[in-house]
Amino acid sequence: MEYVLDNPIYHALTSGHKHLAKGVETVKYYTEDVTAFAGLKNNSQENLNTLYQISPPESLFVFFAKTPVEIPEQWKLLTHIDMYQFIFRGVKVPDTDGAELTDLDQEHVAEMIDLVELTKPGPFLSKTIELSNYTGIFVDGKLASMAGHRFFPSPYREVSAVCTHPDHLGKGYSFKILQEQIKRILLRNEIPFLHVRNDNEAAIKLYQKLGFEIRTDMIAYVIKKEAL
Incomplete structure (x- = not known):
């Protein structure tokens, strides 16, 4: 069943998150105000062209691939990020x-967006909170640390938006939040997984300490729809 994690966004949009999906059978993307991710049944030139044709003008998308992908010329490649995909192997x-x-x-969204803008764990939009289970730690009434769920390629549930304000690093907040995230996922008989930049050594050590193991390499491509 782990094969679904080779293409986690597409499988999320055809299983656990199909109620948030737009697109056609081979090309899916999340509702625009939830998140900017797209999932393709396979990362072919044909499917990238289809995504261009069916998406709104000036759309920006992030899609994942296990191996390098040639981006068609009508898309502007903004960046790509080399990552590890981790899966929870704890006992x-x-x-x-x-x-x-x-x-x-919803009442915390403005603070959550501010924290994400400061720490850059990944995109977070006005309705990203609908992906569920965001928890945080407040210090003196201000959000100091948080994490939540993102992709849900059932039965796997991704932990995401793991971030802590620079003033509160080293206090164990992320560790506590991640423990709770893992607990909630396991108690639903689901399996935690996550993605992290492969040069983020501190985060990698934290995830390994919590019982995650590297499953595979992954590349995130950030592309923008350019007018022809």
């Missing part, structure tokens, strides 16, 4: 009480 549910954690909702 037990973390023993946490979540006492310090706050479940985040």
